[in-house]
Amino acid sequence: MSDEGYDHAAVERRWQAAWDEADAYRTPDEVEDPTYVLGMYPYPSGQLHMGHVRNYTITDAYARFRRMRGDEVLHPMGWDAFGLPAENAAKERDTNPRDWTVDCIETMKGQMESMGFGYDWDREVTTCTPEYYRWNQWLFRRFHEEGLVAREAAEVNWCPTCETVLADEQVEGGDAEGPGAHGNCWRCGTAVQRRELEQWFLKITEYADELLEDIDDLEGWPDSVRQMQRNWIGRQEGSRVSFGVEGHGPVEAFTTRLDTIFGATFFALAPDHPISEELAAEDDDVRRFIEEEADPDGDEPNGVRTDLTATNPATGEAVPVFVADFVLSDVGTGALMGVPGHDDRDHAFASSMGVDVVPVVAPKPSDGKAPEAPDVSESAFTDDGVLVNSGDYDGLPSAKAREELTADVDSAEFHTQYRLRDWGISRQRYWGTPIPVVNCEECGPVLVPDEDLPVELPEFINTTGNPLDAAEAWKHVACPECGGDAVRETDTMDTFVDSSWYFLRYVSPDLETAPFDVERANDWMPVEQYVGGIEHAVMHLLYSRFVTKVVADMDMLEHREPFENLLAQGMVQLEGEKMSKSKGNTVSPQRIVEEYGADTARLFIMQAAQPERAFDWSEEGVRSTYRFLTRLTELTSWFADGPGGGAGSGNGADDPVAAYVRSEADATVAVATEDYDDLTFNTALREAQGLVGTLRSYREYAGERGEPVHADTFERALTTAVKLLAPVAPHVAEELYDDLGGDGFVVDADWPEPAGEVEDADERRRLVENTREDVRQIVDVADITDPERIDVVIAPEWKHRALEIALESDAPNLISELMQEDEIREQGDAAASYGQDLQAEREALRPAMVPDREYESLEEAAWLIEREFDAPVRVLRAGEVADDLANEADPGRPAIDIEE
Ligand code: ANZ
Ligand code: ZN
Numbered sequence: 001m002s003d004e005g006y007d008h009a010a011v012e013r014r015w016q017a018a019w020d021e022a023d024a025y026r027t028p029d030e031v032e033d034p035t036y037v038l039g040m041y042p043y044p045s046g047q048l049h050m051g052h053v054r055n056y057t058i059t060d061a062y063a064r065f066r067r068m069r070g071d072e073v074l075h076p077m078g079w080d081a082f083g084l085p086a087e088n089a090a091k092e093r094d095t096n097p098r099d100w101t102v103d104c105i106e107t108m109k110g111q112m113e114s115m116g117f118g119y120d121w122d123r124e125v126t127t128c129t130p131e132y133y134r135w136n137q138w139l140f141r142r143f144h145e146e147g148l149v150a151r152e153a154a155e156v157n158w159c160p161t162c163e164t165v166l167a168d169e170q171v172e173g174g175d176a177e178g179p180g181a182h183g184n185c186w187r188c189g190t191a192v193q194r195r196e197l198e199q200w201f202l203k204i205t206e207y208a209d210e211l212l213e214d215i216d217d218l219e220g221w222p223d224s225v226r227q228m229q230r231n232w233i234g235r236q237e238g239s240r241v242s243f244g245v246e247g248h249g250p251v252e253a254f255t256t257r258l259d260t261i262f263g264a265t266f267f268a269l270a271p272d273h274p275i276s277e278e279l280a281a282e283d284d285d286v287r288r289f290i291e292e293e294a295d296p297d298g299d300e301p302n303g304v305r306t307d308l309t310a311t312n313p314a315t316g317e318a319v320p321v322f323v324a325d326f327v328l329s330d331v332g333t334g335a336l337m338g339v340p341g342h343d344d345r346d347h348a349f350a351s352s353m354g355v356d357v358v359p360v361v362a363p364k365p366s367d368g369k370a371p372e373a374p375d376v377s378e379s380a381f382t383d384d385g386v387l388v389n390s391g392d393y394d395g396l397p398s399a400k401a402r403e404e405l406t407a408d409v410d411s412a413e414f415h416t417q418y419r420l421r422d423w424g425i426s427r428q429r430y431w432g433t434p435i436p437v438v439n440c441e442e443c444g445p446v447l448v449p450d451e452d453l454p455v456e457l458p459e460f461i462n463t464t465g466n467p468l469d470a471a472e473a474w475k476h477v478a479c480p481e482c483g484g485d486a487v488r489e490t491d492t493m494d495t496f497v498d499s500s501w502y503f504l505r506y507v508s509p510d511l512e513t514a515p516f517d518v519e520r521a522n523d524w525m526p527v528e529q530y531v532g533g534i535e536h537a538v539m540h541l542l543y544s545r546f547v548t549k550v551v552a553d554m555d556m557l558e559h560r561e562p563f564e565n566l567l568a569q570g571m572v573q574l575e576g577e578k579m580s581k582s583k584g585n586t587v588s589p590q591r592i593v594e595e596y597g598a599d600t601a602r603l604f605i606m607q608a609a610q611p612e613r614a615f616d617w618s619e620e621g622v623r624s625t626y627r628f629l630t631r632l633t634e635l636t637s638w639f640a641d642g643p644g645g646g647a648g649s650g651n652g653a654d655d656p657v658a659a660y661v662r663s664e665a666d667a668t669v670a671v672a673t674e675d676y677d678d679l680t681f682n683t684a685l686r687e688a689q690g691l692v693g694t695l696r697s698y699r700e701y702a703g704e705r706g707e708p709v710h711a712d713t714f715e716r717a718l719t720t721a722v723k724l725l726a727p728v729a730p731h732v733a734e735e736l737y738d739d740l741g742g743d744g745f746v747v748d749a750d751w752p753e754p755a756g757e758v759e760d761a762d763e764r765r766r767l768v769e770n771t772r773e774d775v776r777q778i779v780d781v782a783d784i785t786d787p788e789r790i791d792v793v794i795a796p797e798w799k800h801r802a803l804e805i806a807l808e809s810d811a812p813n814l815i816s817e818l819m820q821e822d823e824i825r826e827q828g829d830a831a832a833s834y835g836q837d838l839q840a841e842r843e844a845l846r847p848a849m850v851p852d853r854e855y856e857s858l859e860e861a862a863w864l865i866e867r868e869f870d871a872p873v874r875v876l877r878a879g880e881v882a883d884d885l886a887n888e889a890d891p892g893r894p895a896i897d898i899e900e
Contacts, residue, residue, distance in 0.1 A: 005626055006633040008597025008732070015734040016113060024745055025118040028072045035071040036524045037063040038503055040532030040540070041078045041125070045085065046104035048111040050572040050579055050605075050617065051533065053589045057602045057728070058569055058611050058679070059531045060117045064727035065676045068751040074524050075118060076506040078125030079105050082133075082495045084167055087431040096460035097431040101128055111590065115598045116730050118747065123509045127498035128431070132505065134454030135515035136497050137436040139547075141447055142554060143202055150201045151445060154424055158195040159185035164465045165428035166192060199426035199491070200435055204546045208233055208418050210560075211545055220565030222612070225537040232538045234419025239402065242411035243267050243310040243337060245321060248275055251310065254332030254417055257342065259401035261409070262390040263360035264337040266350065267310040268303060268322045270329040279306055279323065286323055294325035301326040301349040312337075313411050314391075324349060332417055340380065347380040361385040361398060371395070423543065425494040430460060430467040432492030440479035440486035449480055455488070466490055500543040501551070503527055503562060522558045529679075530563040531611075537568065567679055570614040572605070579617065587617050596626045599729035603629065606728045607685040629732055632692055632721070635699065639718060640739045643711045657698065658710035660860035664694050665717035666754035667761035672724050673751065681728060688724035691717060701863055715740060720752045763849050767892055768861040774896050775865060784900055787871040791897040792862070794854050795889035796878035798823050799834060803891045806838040807845055814839045830887045837890075848891030851877065858894065871898075 019025065039059035042052055056077075063075035079101075086097040086104075093100070105126065112119070125132060143149050157166040162185060171183040171192050183192055204211075212233045215226050239258040242250035245267070253267070269276045271290045280287040289304035303324030310321050319338075326345055327336055340350030340357040350357055362371035363385045373388045374381040384398035393401050406412045426435065434455040436448035448455055458474035461467040468475070468490035479486035501515065507524045508517035532540075541563070548562040571578050574585045592601045604625040609615035668691040675684035695717055702709045719740050726733035726746045737746035771792060779787065802818050811817040815835040819825045827834075838845065849857065855875060862873040878886035881897075889895035 005596070005630045006732070008599065008626075008629075009594075011735045012114070012116065012593075012597055012599070012731040015731045016116060018734070019118070019745070019747075022745070024747060025075070025120050027074050027076075027120045027123065031072040031523060033071045034074065034524050035063075035066045035529075036074045036503075036527045037066065037529045038074075038076070038506075038527045038531070040530070040536060041080050041499070041502060042108065043080045043083060043085070044101055044104040044108055046107050048108050048115070048589055049581075050587055050589060051569075053115060053601060054572055054605050054611075055531055055533065055569050056112065056115070056117050057605055058567065058681070059529070060115075060730075061602075061606060061681060061727040062529055062531075062676075062679060064118060064730065064747055065751070067747065068723070068726065068749060070750070074123075074506065075120065076123040076125070076509075077112065077117070077119040077121070078123075078502060078506070079108075079127065080495060080499055080502075081105065081126050081128035082432045082492075082498055084170075084429060084431065087429060090431075090460060091462055094462060098128065098460070101431075114593055115589070115602065118730070123506050125502055125505045125509055127495070127502065130454040130456050131510075131512075132502075133433040133498070135501075135505070136433040136493055137448070137453045137455060138450065139497075139501065139515060139551075140436055140493075141450060141453075143550065144447055146550065146554065148203045148206065148550060150203055150422060151198055152201060153196045154199045154201075154426075155194045156197050156199075156428065158193045159188065159190050160193055161185065161188045161190040162464045165195075165197070167427070167429070197426070197428070199424055200437075201422040201424050202497075202546075204423045204543070205418060205420055207546050207549055208235065208420050210549060211420075211542065214545070214561060218561065218563075218566075221563075222566065222568055225534070225541070225566060225568060228537045229542055232420060232542060234417075236417045236419075238415060238417060239406045239412050240333065240415040241313065241337065241409060243312060243319075245275065245310045246308045246318075248308070250411055251275065251335055252333040253335045253337045254415060255337055257339065257398075257402070258405045258409075258412060259384070259387060259393075259396075259398040260339040260342045260360055261312065261314040261337065261405060262387075262393070263339045263341045263358045264312050264314075264319065265340060265356040265358060266319050266322060266338040266346075266353075268324040268327045268336050268338050268349075270327040270334040271323055271325060272329045273323070273327075273334045276323045279308075283307070289323060294323075296325050296328060298325065300352075301345050303349060303353065305353065313409050314405065320355065322349075322353065330421065331419070341376040342380050342382055344380050344382060347376070358389060360387060360389045362388045364397070423494075423496075423546075425497055426491040427494055428466050428491055430457070430492065432495060433497065434468070435489045435491050435493055437489035438477055438479055438486045439489060440482060440484060442484050443479055443481045443486075445489070446479055446481050446486070452480065468492070496539055496543050499540055500547040503530075503544070504551070504557075516556075518556055521556075525557065525559045526562055526564045529565045529567065531567045531569060534568040541566070567611060569611050570609065572617055573614055574617050576616065578614075592622060596622055597629075597731070599732045600626045600629060603685065603725070603729045606681040607689075608682065610680055610682055628689060628692070629729065631696065632725075633732065633736065635692065635696055636718060636722070636736045636739050638699070639709075639714060640741075643708050644715055644740065655710060656860040657701065657863045658713040660863070661694060661698050661710075661713050661717050663756060663758075663761070663764065663857075663860065665691060665720045666756050666758050667765060668724065669720055669752045669754045670758040670761060676727070684724065685728060688721050691721045691724070695721065697864070697867065701867055704867075716755070722746065723749060723752050760849055760853065763847070763892065764853075764857045767849065767854060767857055767894075768864070770892065771858065771861070771894055771896070772865060772868065774893070775869060775898070778896055778898055779869065782898070784898060787869050787898050787900060789899045790865060790869060790871050790873045791876055791881070791899075792858055792865070792873060793876045793881050793886055793889050793895040793897065794851050794858070794878055795891045795894065796886050797851060798827055798831070799887075799889070800848065800851055800891045802831070802834060802838060803845065803848060806842065807847055814842065827887075830883075834887075834890075846892070851891075854891070854894070 037059050039056050063073050067073045081101050086101045090097040090100050157171050170186045172186045173183040238256035240252050242252050245251045271294045280290050285304050303322040306321045308321040309318040338346040340346040341359045357376050359373040359376045362373050365371045371386040387393045387396050387401050436455045438446050458471040461470045463470045475488050504516040504521055507520040544562050549560050551557045552560045579586045604622045668687045672684040672687040722733050722736045733746045802824050809817050818835045824831045858875040865873045
């Protein structure tokens with residue numbers, strides 16, 4: 001506990017209880033202006049970490065901001081409660097995943113409450129409950145009815161020692177993703193094998209085009225995420241073309257560069273292409289390559305020459321056939337035509353294999369010249385160009401050649417290829433949604449009818465394999481179709497199924513007749529602001545987009561995209577490294593809450609950086625945030641107990657110092673509101689803290705002069721600062737708002753509005769800042785220790801006029817234009833010299849305020865200069881001083897005269 005700080009623990013306890021009591025975060029039932037703000041729900045690991053705190057502080061602050069601005073906000077929270085870690089933890093601790101998960105949820109919920117997140121807990125969604133996962137099963141049936149479910153054999157990781165399927169995360173060492181994964185079992189270290197199993201797929205590829213095209217409309221998403229999704233879908237326009245392989249007939253390859261076919265001097269097959277596998281049975285070299293050497297992740301392309309040749313359909317020539325590891329079995333057809341003259345990888349491969357390299361595309365020649373074949377002996381020429389060495393096609397541009405060749409070559413046809421694969425949702429483990437299928441000997445796989453849903457998980461059995469396989473009583477059922485003996489599907493669904501629609505469940509979390517209420521979903525959706533980690537940039541977001549589109553096609557939703565705006569929050573780091581349990585460099589949110597309070601933790605995180613950026617945790621930063629809140633608390637008590645309590649009203653509305661404070665408050669509101677709107681909380685908070693700083697100076701200044709502060713001004717500005725901080729530091733804001741006599745909760749209060757003019761706030765601030773900086777410079781350069789008096793002189797009218805002309809004019813010679821004005825010409829040399837300055841800085845000129853407004857602004861800010869330099873300040877108009885002093889002043893940059 002810090003004894004120098006405010007009593008954060010008491011404040012936070014008090015307001016959390018008050019919010020609870022008043023049900024302050026209940027979502028309104030009737031909504032006119034629906035705003036859905038959502039953070040990605042967490043996996044209930046049992047520990048809230050700083051990444052969570054950052055994520056949920058962002059959504060919470062934004063939700064509170066929108067609420068104070070008068071919007072009706074839906075801001076729920078739930079649990080991504082299925083998944084492997086719970087199953088592993090249960091095995092280790094000899095408990096069951098349900099109890100373990102429920103415990104973790106309880107702990108984390110408590111931690112979230114201690115952070116002061118304003119959730120509507122009545123809408124809590126927990127995916128491991130039958131009330132939730134029955135709708136996964138229901139949706140699976142609907143997808144099936146729409147023809148969007150397929151059952152196919154697919155490979156899984158298999159540990160022969162543990163006799164169990166392993167998730168990719170359970171395979172250690174090597175690259176465990178995708179086909180060809182290799183590595184060792186995480187439990188026993190045995191080399192992992194691949195096994196084919198019948199699995200269920202959702203046909204996301206049917207939506208590939210729409211998913212791709214609609215990315216263009218997601219303007220509220222970071223470009224990086226949009227690009228990652230495009231790449232993941234990976235649409236490529238090209239051609240399929242067959243090469244006749246000796247003894248095997250035509251073999252298809254995919255190419256985006258059919259224009260290069262005359263340069264296809266080899267043909268290559270993936271190691272697991274059916275022909276490669278056939279060859280491996282007879283040819284030892286091929287077998288050895290496939291089993292021992294092939295490394296799809298290696299830097300160098302490797303391969304083995306087979307005894308076969310293939311016929312290039314364009315040239316009619318026989319080319320050698322290789323089995324090569326850079327040919328991927330799950331890309332295109334698993335075979336490619338190798339064009340070393342125009343593809344880098346093919347070039348590297350051909351060079352090491354001694355295959356011919358023939359240039360067939362030349363750089364586009366300049367007009368009238370003949371194309372000249374590029375030198376491809378050292379490296380490939382990979383751009384489009386004009387065909388050479390290509391028979392009748394010579395001279396055609398690449399694009400045109402692709403069209404013509406695809407039409408002319410018998411075995412070629414246009415083909416659009418995707419990188420995206422159907423979504424395999426089968427997981428051979430217990431802690432997930434049972435796939436609602438029964439396998440009948442007679443009828444094959446039969447879907448469990450709606451009225452028998454949910455298919456509930458049986459009790460957990462602690463075994464090495466899939467506990468559902470061991471659940472004999474649960475497994476054996478009558479076939480829903482023929483009534484005969486049948487066995488349940490023992491696979492469960494990928495947990496990405498749960499998260500692909502949970503945002504829809506929040507709109508009607510208790511609905512028992514459907515996954516969500518259509519009308520409410522139409523009201524609340526799309527999520528207006530979604531916030532989460534960049535690690536979900538592809539899968540979770542893509543699956544959610546897919547499910548949203550399917551549901552829309554089933555007439556259950558009017559929206560085709562789930563998330564309008566997406567913020568991917570940056571990492572919380574310690575000394576430049578991502579905080580993570582495995583690195584052992586985490587900072588416990590709980591400790592920070594105990595020592596400094598949730599408000600300090602939230603405020604520190606939010607002011608440390610823009611939310612998208614990574615930032616470094618700093619204990620010193622935390623302490624300084626805490627000191628700020630302590631000072632604010634102290635300032636508020638001083639005011640509430642003194643001037644705010646009616647002790648004195650201070651100088652009236654015409655006092656320039658009070659006027660300064662009022663315009664600062666207004667400017668602060670204007671800027672901070674825009675920043676909140678843009679989710680740049682760090683700058684909004686800097687503004688609010690700046691205003692608090694101004695108020696503290698005001699208090700001191702008044703105190704030094706033995707005058708009271710102007711109570712109305714002070715109260716209004718302080719309340720403004722408190723409200724601007726409220727979304728981020730809600731507990732202390734409630735406390736101070738209450739101290740200041742606010743009505744009800746600050747979370748329900750109206751967002752502040754500027755009371756006066758804020759249009760020239762930027763210029764005003766710049767003027768004051770520049771002036772202060774100039775005084776500092778002069779004092780510094782002239783080594784003035786004890787100034788007697790500081791004069792600040794406004795630029796003469798004619799200079800203002802000249803600046804105006806300079807801003808408007810596009811005449812090449814600005815000076816002669818200026819000299820047409822009598823008022824300026826009369827100034828002689830001074831005018832010429834200022835004209836030259838303007839001409840020189842023409843691009844960078846900014847408008848200045850009119851002289852009267854400059855005068856007024858500097859009068860209002862003079863006290864700041866007086867305090868800083870401990871000398872009286874006079875603000876003077878040009879006419880009040882000698883011409884040469886006045887002429888030193890520019891608009892926006894007064895002249896300074898200091899008397900020692
Ligand atoms: C001939 C060719 C000539 C190609 C040329 C490219 C350049 P990118 O490169 O991303 O546009 N390809 C086809 N199937 C493949 C597989 N199973 N594994 C690895 N690579 C494969 O992707 C398209 C190109 O990838 C295709 O076009 C093919 O090489 C290669 F000057 O065909 B190309
Ligand atoms: Zn049957």
